[in-house]
Amino acid sequence: MSDVDLAPVARLIGDPTRATMLDALLSGRPLAAGELARLAGVTAQTASTHLALLRDAGLIAVEAQGRHRYYRLAGEDVATALEALALISPDRPVRSLRQSKSAQALGYARTCYDHLAGVAGVALLDAMLAGDVLCSGRGGYDLTPTGRGLVEAFGLDVAGLRTRHRSFARPCLDWTERRPHLAGAVGAAITGEMLDRGWFLRRRAGERGLRLTDRGVGGLADVFGCRLSPAATG
Amino acid sequence: MSDVDLAPVARLIGDPTRATMLDALLSGRPLAAGELARLAGVTAQTASTHLALLRDAGLIAVEAQGRHRYYRLAGEDVATALEALALISPDRPVRSLRQSKSAQALGYARTCYDHLAGVAGVALLDAMLAGDVLCSGRGGYDLTPTGRGLVEAFGLDVAGLRTRHRSFARPCLDWTERRPHLAGAVGAAITGEMLDRGWFLRRRAGERGLRLTDRGVGGLADVFGCRLSPAATG
DNA sequence: GAGATGCTTCGATGACGGTCGAATCGTCGC
DNA sequence: GCGACGATTCGACCGTCATCGAAGCATCTC
Numbered sequence: 001m002s003d004v005d006l007a008p009v010a011r012l013i014g015d016p017t018r019a020t021m022l023d024a025l026l027s028g029r030p031l032a033a034g035e036l037a038r039l040a041g042v043t044a045q046t047a048s049t050h051l052a053l054l055r056d057a058g059l060i061a062v063e064a065q066g067r068h069r070y071y072r073l074a075g076e077d078v079a080t081a082l083e084a085l086a087l088i089s090p091d092r093p094v095r096s097l098r099q100s101k102s103a104q105a106l107g108y109a110r111t112c113y114d115h116l117a118g119v120a121g122v123a124l125l126d127a128m129l130a131g132d133v134l135c136s137g138r139g140g141y142d143l144t145p146t147g148r149g150l151v152e153a154f155g156l157d158v159a160g161l162r163t164r165h166r167s168f169a170r171p172c173l174d175w176t177e178r179r180p181h182l183a184g185a186v187g188a189a190i191t192g193e194m195l196d197r198g199w200f201l202r203r204r205a206g207e208r209g210l211r212l213t214d215r216g217v218g219g220l221a222d223v224f225g226c227r228l229s230p231a232a233t234g
Numbered sequence: 235m236s237d238v239d240l241a242p243v244a245r246l247i248g249d250p251t252r253a254t255m256l257d258a259l260l261s262g263r264p265l266a267a268g269e270l271a272r273l274a275g276v277t278a279q280t281a282s283t284h285l286a287l288l289r290d291a292g293l294i295a296v297e298a299q300g301r302h303r304y305y306r307l308a309g310e311d312v313a314t315a316l317e318a319l320a321l322i323s324p325d326r327p328v329r330s331l332r333q334s335k336s337a338q339a340l341g342y343a344r345t346c347y348d349h350l351a352g353v354a355g356v357a358l359l360d361a362m363l364a365g366d367v368l369c370s371g372r373g374g375y376d377l378t379p380t381g382r383g384l385v386e387a388f389g390l391d392v393a394g395l396r397t398r399h400r401s402f403a404r405p406c407l408d409w410t411e412r413r414p415h416l417a418g419a420v421g422a423a424i425t426g427e428m429l430d431r432g433w434f435l436r437r438r439a440g441e442r443g444l445r446l447t448d449r450g451v452g453g454l455a456d457v458f459g460c461r462l463s464p465a466a467t468g
Numbered sequence: 469g470a471g472a473t474g475c476t477t478c479g480a481t482g483a484c485g486g487t488c489g490a491a492t493c494g495t496c497g498c
Numbered sequence: 499g500c501g502a503c504g505a506t507t508c509g510a511c512c513g514t515c516a517t518c519g520a521a522g523c524a525t526c527t528c
Contacts, residue, residue: 279520
């Protein structure tokens with residue numbers, strides 16, 4: 001007799017329509033109900049039913065803006081659980097060249113809720129560990145004095161990040177690389193700043209894939225000592 | 235268009251009967267089909283159907299011994315995914331005093347597939363980080379020179395652990411503590427040795443709860459500098 | 469070999485839930 | 499205000515799947 005029951009939440013994720021919606025929300029961007037319906041290939045009524053269930057279960061949150069209602073994942077732990085499930089899901093057989101390219105792109109760089117994942121995410125975490133920016137700490141990682149200076153020079157408010165009601169810096173196991181990338185407040189803030197600076201561009205609205213720009217290649221090397229090539233996925 | 239589909243695996247976990255079976259297998263012990271049927275409260279036929287589905291999906295593995303067939307989780311990543319799901323599952327309302335005690339016990343010490351979790355698991359990881367036994371490394375943690383000596387003195391073959399086809403030492407987010415405990419080859423080996431030494435006893439066969447013994451209190455303090463009390467859950 | 473035990477396969481049944489059409493409620497633009 | 503648009507609620511339909519009885523198969527005991 002455990003005190004939690006896995007089944008209800010898993011059952012919710014287990015419906016193909018809802019899974020597609022959650023996957024789209026892993027991009028980190030709030031999406032309107034109609035957009036999610038279109039992505040999942042169902043009518044607005046059906047989508048609305050599913051979204052209500054997901055909201056009641058606490059997996060997603062909703063914000064009304066005019067006549068639109070924007071949905072997003074309820075939190076980082078939801079994203080982590082989805083990635084953990086992806087890790088044990090068999091690869092879907094690739095049918096088209098376009099799908100294959102899309103899969104490659106996802107593996108190279110994508111968002112996982114609000115932080116960077118894929119080859120790029122793993123490489124960045126490796127560089128931060130090797131460069132004495134991060135070290136082990138309570139609840140996962142912590143910034144070294146060196147790291148604190150570097151991150152603040154990058155334009156982030158480290159003290160402000162600590163006050164948030166979420167973990168400061170922690171690993172998140174990557175389902176394509178099977179090694180961790182950086183999550184938590186620090187991971188999210190760095191990712192947001194990189195996107196603002198144009199180091200990565202979103203490939204398609206509402207999806208998770210990112211493209212590393214030339215500016216990003218330079219920035220990652222200069223700031224974090226992380227060497228990546230943008231050519232890897234065309 | 236992602237290249238994996240979360241829905242099939244999540245749907246499997248989403249059935250209450252299968253979820254109960256998987257939860258039981260999180261104890262790390264291989265369990266016979268009949269035992270799983272009894273734990274889940276279904277007939278042998280029904281259980282067999284479910285176990286076949288889980289096996290086909292690669293979530294569990296089976297080993298025949300005589301006329302018994304013993305099932306176990308297919309790997310560490312499956313355990314991680316189950317724990318990640320537990321993390322976002324709402325707490326089941328506690329109805330009886332016995333359930334409440336059982337829940338407390340699970341929160342204090344339990345196995346997560348093959349390594350230690352709960353308050354005790356988190357405390358042990360904290361002590362290992364504070365005691366310069368573990369440090370950040372590729373894919374999670376690595377042993378320091380100090381740590382290597384300590385673990386070998388504890389009776390484990392560190393070189394042998396590295397050759398395994400699994401991660402060496404990595405964090406696994408704990409759903410009761412919401413902070414990581416130690417997983418990977420090192421976590422599993424230390425946990426196995428602790429159980430062999432009688433530092434923890436299983437509360438009920440086939441379930442995950444552990445009880446910290448007096449010998450365990452002493453051992454944890456002496457070997458790992460980890461101070462815990464056995465009285466916390468009676 | 470005969471009986472017992474553990475597990476799986478087959479077939480039928482019944483319930484749950486995903487779907488969409490139609491209708492309702494809110495908000496925006498003119 | 500009035501029509502258009504986005505979103506939700508309601509009701510009915512229908513397919514899917516969990517369940518168990520019965521039968522079949524393997525293994526152990528005597």
